[in-house]
Amino acid sequence: MVLREKGVEFETYEVDLSNKSDEFLAASPTGKVPVVVVDGDSLYESNVVNQYLDEVADGVSLLPADPKHRAHARVWMAFADDKFFPALFGAGIGRERGYSEEKISEADGKLAAILNDLEKRLDGRDYLVGEFSLADIAYAGNFARLREMEEKRIVPLEEYPNVRVWISRVESRESYKAAL
Ligand SMILES: N[C@@H](CCC(=O)N[C@@H](CS)C(=O)NCC(=O)O)C(=O)O
Structure with a gap:
């Protein structure tokens, strides 16, 4: 992307x-x-x-120009690495790899809390920080997995309307469609 x-x-x-x-x-x-x-x-x-x-690389900058906004973008990139990805992995792949029920339900709970944080952050925003940025890209690599989990009714995305619209917004970008 x-x-x-x-x-x-x-x-x-x-x-x-x-x-x-x-x-x-x-x-x-x-x-x-x-x-x-x-x-x-x-x-x-x-x-x-x-x-x-x-x-x-030349071209549009994918981080905000303002240092504080750049810092926020990096905060959300760290959140993707430290929280979002491990929880998604635990709840999704954990099931396929036969993790215990206890571990899976713990991962489900963590994922719900993380989606809730994203839901709040995206309230009134099109993207996580200002314009489309590396912060959004940090999550996009796992949208297909999230969609699969939605289909299998592991993740109730309808409970997170802001997240849902944000995912669709990112999915509609040419760079996302071409990267699939
Ligand atoms: N935190 C790393 C994670 C990299 C990662 O886990 N990559 C996976 C594919 S998404 C991989 O290469 N797995 C192969 C393996 O672990 O053997 C990053 O963001 O680059």
Whole structure:
């Protein structure tokens, strides 16, 4: 999404994460995606990579200009990493991987609290911080998973109308549709 929002041309290569090549493991110290190799140095952690790309590529800036607003964008990026993703993972993949009922219901409760925080934040806002930014992108990678969980009735998205509209707003961007 970042590359497309910035108008950067790129080619896509598939990485088989169930059978990682030596080339990939040499590039990715954590064995995970995303990773960007710049002059032999590997940069990883999606929010770090996204900020790097935003800084080096021309095109519209994906962080607000005002330092305080930038800080808020980073707060919401950290919230995605530290809270949203682990809770979504626990509630979604946890079921597939046979976590105990107790662990799953704990993850469901955490996810509900997190969606509630997002719901409040999005009240009266189109995006998390000002215009569309890296803060929104930090969540978008998991929207498809969230939709699946909605279909399976694991997540009652109708209880979070602001979140629902925000998800649709992000999903309607060309950069999102092209990245799917
Ligand atoms: N916090 C990291 C998470 C990266 C991550 O977990 N990537 C997954 C794909 S979404 C991965 O590469 N998994 C392969 C593996 O763990 O073997 C980030 O945001 O970049």
